[in-house]
Amino acid sequence: MAAVTSVFRPGLFNHKVAIVTGGGTGIGKAISSELLELGCSVVISSRKAEKLEAAAQEMRQKIPPSSPAIVTPLTCNIRSEDDVKALVSSVLNKYGRIDFLVNNGGGQFTSPAENMSSKGWNAVIDTNLTGTFHCCKEVYSAWMKQHGGVIINIIADMWKGFPGMAHTGAARSAVDNLTKSLSIEWAASGVRVNAVAPGTIFSKTAMDNYKELGPLLFTKSAKFNLAKRLGVPEEISSAVCFLLSPAASYISGATLRVDAGQSLYHSMWEVPDHNAWPQAPEGENLDALREVLNPKSKL
Numbered sequence: 001m002a003a004v005t006s007v008f009r010p011g012l013f014n015h016k017v018a019i020v021t022g023g024g025t026g027i028g029k030a031i032s033s034e035l036l037e038l039g040c041s042v043v044i045s046s047r048k049a050e051k052l053e054a055a056a057q058e059m060r061q062k063i064p065p066s067s068p069a070i071v072t073p074l075t076c077n078i079r080s081e082d083d084v085k086a087l088v089s090s091v092l093n094k095y096g097r098i099d100f101l102v103n104n105g106g107g108q109f110t111s112p113a114e115n116m117s118s119k120g121w122n123a124v125i126d127t128n129l130t131g132t133f134h135c136c137k138e139v140y141s142a143w144m145k146q147h148g149g150v151i152i153n154i155i156a157d158m159w160k161g162f163p164g165m166a167h168t169g170a171a172r173s174a175v176d177n178l179t180k181s182l183s184i185e186w187a188a189s190g191v192r193v194n195a196v197a198p199g200t201i202f203s204k205t206a207m208d209n210y211k212e213l214g215p216l217l218f219t220k221s222a223k224f225n226l227a228k229r230l231g232v233p234e235e236i237s238s239a240v241c242f243l244l245s246p247a248a249s250y251i252s253g254a255t256l257r258v259d260a261g262q263s264l265y266h267s268m269w270e271v272p273d274h275n276a277w278p279q280a281p282e283g284e285n286l287d288a289l290r291e292v293l294n295p296k297s298k299l
């Protein structure tokens with residue numbers, strides 16, 4: 001397997017410390033690996049200890065000898081405020097600082113909105129919206145308020161709604177707005193807050209969340225963007241590293257769409273042909289339209 005090398009300068013983030021939620025898989029793993037390569041120590045955090053430990057082992061092997069970075073796996077369910085407080089406190093005890101927070105942990109399941117139970121809806125809102133809020137608030141209060149820092153929220157391509165995953169569309173849209181509010185409230189502490197909105201990004205772990213639907217869901221999405229291919233986690237990571245870096249020193253409250261134009265282009269969702277809508281009002285314009293649609297009607 002070819003090793004990916006960051007396009008950023010080695011040592012760019014030497015001696016910085018980051019928390020990356022969901023840092024052991026997919027997009028989070030790519031972000032954590034690139035930060036480590038660039039000298040930033042990373043705490044990878046999510047719910048499953050075994051998965052995190054395996055990811056940390058793999059990352060340790062790839063940290064270049066020139067990098068002073070260390071990777072630490074710590075479990076935390078971002079839905080629990082107590083878990084998040086414990087995570088932030090452990091990171092400060094171990095490293096004494098938190099320069100970067102990447103709110104990447106999250107996800108959802110597919111379901112028509114009418115079939116979503118309240119429990120399922122709440123699980124997705126609690127994870128993606130409230131979990132992100134918990135992490136931002138705790139890192140800010142415990143460290144960044146006094147010392148500054150950078151926060152990146154990973155959201156999604158929900159710009160045209162998110163049919164089939166309405167819960168996550170609502171949560172990610174809310175995080176887009178939260179990003180703006182926090183960027184203003186926390187500006188005077190020297191905290192920049194931005195979001196990254198990925199298009200459809202392939203990783204095995206992301207696909208496996210959708211079980212047997214996964215391969216079709218991902219392969220079908222490939223043509224709904226300007227690149228005519230799926231993205232990969234490394235393409236999100238480089239955008240995150242840019243926003244964390246001094247190259248983005250004048251950027252806050254922004255959402256960067258890393259989606260090869262997916263959000264500008266066709267929706268994957270098909271609305272079936274139907275006659276369920278109210279008819280257009282009668283009048284000269286409707287008469288003219290009927291003639292265009294069926295020229296013989298005039299005869």
Ligand SMILES: CCC/C=C/C(=O)SCCNC(=O)CCNC(=O)[C@H](O)C(C)(C)COP(=O)([O-])OP(=O)([O-])OC[C@H]1O[C@@H](n2cnc3c(N)ncnc32)[C@H](O)[C@@H]1OP(=O)([O-])[O-]
Pocket residue numbers: 106107108109110111117119120121123124127199200201205206207209217218221
């Ligand atoms: C191609 C598209 C673009 C890709 C975008 C990506 O993000 S890719 C990356 C994607 N990565 C990820 O998504 C990774 C992270 N995702 C997750 O962990 C889950 O999607 C989660 C956020 C729902 C949490 O789930 P959890 O199990 O920890 O939560 P819980 O035990 O608290 O249960 C709460 C309730 O939620 C409901 N419910 C849950 N699953 C399903 C389902 N499949 N089916 C139906 N319903 C489901 C159910 O009602 C359940 O209650 P019940 O009926 O059991 O009493």
Ligand SMILES: NC(=O)C1=CN([C@@H]2O[C@H](COP(=O)(O)OP(=O)(O)OC[C@H]3O[C@@H](n4cnc5c(N)ncnc54)[C@H](OP(=O)(O)O)[C@@H]3O)[C@@H](O)[C@H]2O)C=CC1
Pocket residue numbers: 021022023024025026027028045046047048049051076077078079104105106107108127131154155156157197198199200201202203205206209
């Ligand atoms: N792949 C894609 O096409 C897109 C992905 N995204 C978003 O990007 C982020 C990363 O996804 P991706 O890497 O693709 O998929 P993955 O499924 O590989 O990553 C999701 C990560 O989130 C962690 N996670 C889930 N719930 C929690 C929780 N309650 N507390 C802490 N960590 C949690 C998971 O770890 P664990 O199970 O151990 O908790 C896992 O590491 C997600 O928010 C996803 O929704 C957005 C748009 C498109």
